[in-house]
Every structure is written in structure tokens, then in C-alpha cells.
Amino acid sequence: xxxxxxxxxxxxxxxxxxxxxxxxxxxxxxxxxxxxxxxxxxxxxxxxxxxxxxxxxxxxxxxxxxxxxxxxxxxxxxxxxxxxxxxxxxxxxxxxxxxxxxxxxxxxxxxxxxxxxxxxxxxxxxxxxxxxxxxxxxxxxxxxxxxxxxxxxxxxxxxxxxxxxxxxxxxxxxxxxxxxxxxxxxxxxx
Numbered sequence: 001x002x003x004x005x006x007x008x009x010x011x012x013x014x015x016x017x018x019x020x021x022x023x024x025x026x027x028x029x030x031x032x033x034x035x036x037x038x039x040x041x042x043x044x045x046x047x048x049x050x051x052x053x054x055x056x057x058x059x060x061x062x063x064x065x066x067x068x069x070x071x072x073x074x075x076x077x078x079x080x081x082x083x084x085x086x087x088x089x090x091x092x093x094x095x096x097x098x099x100x101x102x103x104x105x106x107x108x109x110x111x112x113x114x115x116x117x118x119x120x121x122x123x124x125x126x127x128x129x130x131x132x133x134x135x136x137x138x139x140x141x142x143x144x145x146x147x148x149x150x151x152x153x154x155x156x157x158x159x160x161x162x163x164x165x166x167x168x169x170x171x172x173x174x175x176x177x178x179x180x181x182x183x184x185x186x187x188x189x190x
Contacts, residue, residue, distance in 0.1 A: 002122035004159045006133040007169035014082055016167065016174045017130045018053050024126050025078030027056035032070075032079060034063050034087040049082075063090040067117020075124040084131035084159070087114075088152050104147045108154070115155055119162045131156055133168065 003020060007013035021029045031053060037043040050059070057080075062069045066081060073079060081087075091111045096102055118127065135153045140146045160166045166177040 001126050001165075002119060002159070002163040003126075003128045003165045003167070004156070004163040005128065005130050005167045005169065005174070006156060006160075008133055008136070011169040012172035012174070013130050013132075013167075013169040014049070015052070015172075016169050017080055017082065017128050021057075021078055021080040021128055022054060024128075027054060028078065029054065029057045030060060030073055030077055030079045031057045032060045032062055032066060032081045034066070034081065034083060034090060036061075036063050036090070063087065064094065065114065067114050067121060070118060070121035070125065070127065073121075073125060076126075078126040078128070080128045080130070081118070082130040084129050084155065085134070085152055087111075088155060089148070092148060092151070102144070102147070104151065108151050111151065111155060112158070115158060119159075122162075129159060129163075131159070 005013045005017045005020075021031075033046070033049075035042060035046055037046050060069055064087070066087060070079060088111055091114070092102065092104075092107050094107075118129070121127065132152065133156065134149050140149055160177070163178075167174045168177055169175075
């Protein structure tokens with residue numbers, strides 16, 4: 001089963017995802033971290049995240065090939081992937097030279113291929129994905145920012161269509177969107 005948890009920065013999405021994982025898997029959860037500690041600030045953030053989650057959980061650090069990681073885990077496993085947005089960033093900047101133009105279409109194709117593998121692997125596992133909802137803010141002033149926002153938005157839409165449950169966290173409050181959508185459809189038929 002696939003569960004998608006969306007939210008803005010500091011919205012409570014990671015802690016909510018951890019609560020779901022704890023409830024479903026107890027101490028038997030595989031936590032897949034996509035962030036890489038490339039500077040001191042990120043090292044501190046990663047350390048803080050590690051200290052907050054269940055110390056019995058298996059931690060797997062993988063910035064790019066999430067489908068491969070998921071395929072290596074046994075069926076029925078509870079897996080928490082945090083976060084899809086950083087995974088997208090990792091793919092956009094993979095093998096890029098600062099002086100060359102980024103081929104965003106090619107990057108998005110590779111990202112979607114990997115997302116499809118995640119979806120396939122979630123059919124025999126309980127996969128919880130965390131992703132940032134970044135399309136609610138100001139339009140970025142540069143091409144990279146706009147392309148990133150657009151790719152992340154399309155990936156989130158694709159995942160939301162495939163997920164059994166989709167939550168949006170706002171100010172620490174999770175709202176289940178598919179349930180809400182169903183309720184609204186029923187109420188406003190015709």
C-alpha cells in the first residue's frame with residue numbers, strides 16, 4: 001500500500017509519517033533517507049532527524065535509486081521514504097556541470113521511471129512517502145526554481161493518483177485528501 005504525505009516546510013509531515021510507520025511497523029520499519037550531508041547545516045538536520053525517530057528502525061541512505069532499495073526489502077515490510085522532494089533535487093543535479101544547460105525533460109523522465117518503480121514495489125509493501133508541497137507559494141524568479149517546482153508538482157500529482165491515502169499536513173494537522181475529495185464529490189453531485 002502506498003501512502004503519500006505532503007506539506008510545506010515545518011508543517012509536521014515527517015513526524016506524522018513516523019507516527020504512521022510506528023503504528024504499522026513498530027520497531028520493524030525501514031527508513032529510507034534521501035538527503036546527503038554536503039554541508040554543516042545539512043549534517044545537523046540529518047542528525048536531528050535521526051535522533052527524533054525510533055532508534056530500532058533500519059536506516060538506509062539512498063539519494064537516487066529508491067526502486068532498487070525497495071525491491072531489496074522483503075514483502076510486507078513497512079518502509080518510510082523521506083523525502084521525495086530531495087530525491088528530485090538529487091536527480092536534477094546528478095552529473096551536472098554548472099556551465100551547462102540542464103535538460104529538465106530528460107531529468108523528469110528519469111525521475112518518473114524511478115517513481116514508477118516505487119509504485120510497483122508498494123504493491124507488496126507498506127510504503128509511506130514524504131514530499132513537500134511547493135506549488136502554493138510565489139512563482140520562483142529563476143528557471144531552475146520554476147522547473148523544480150513544476151517537476152515536483154507533477155511527481156506529487158502522479159503519486160497522489162496511485163496512493164491509497166494522501167495526507168496534507170498544515171501547522172501539524174494532517175488532513176486525508178482522498179477521503180475529503182470523496183465526501184465533496186458526494187455532496188456536490190449533479
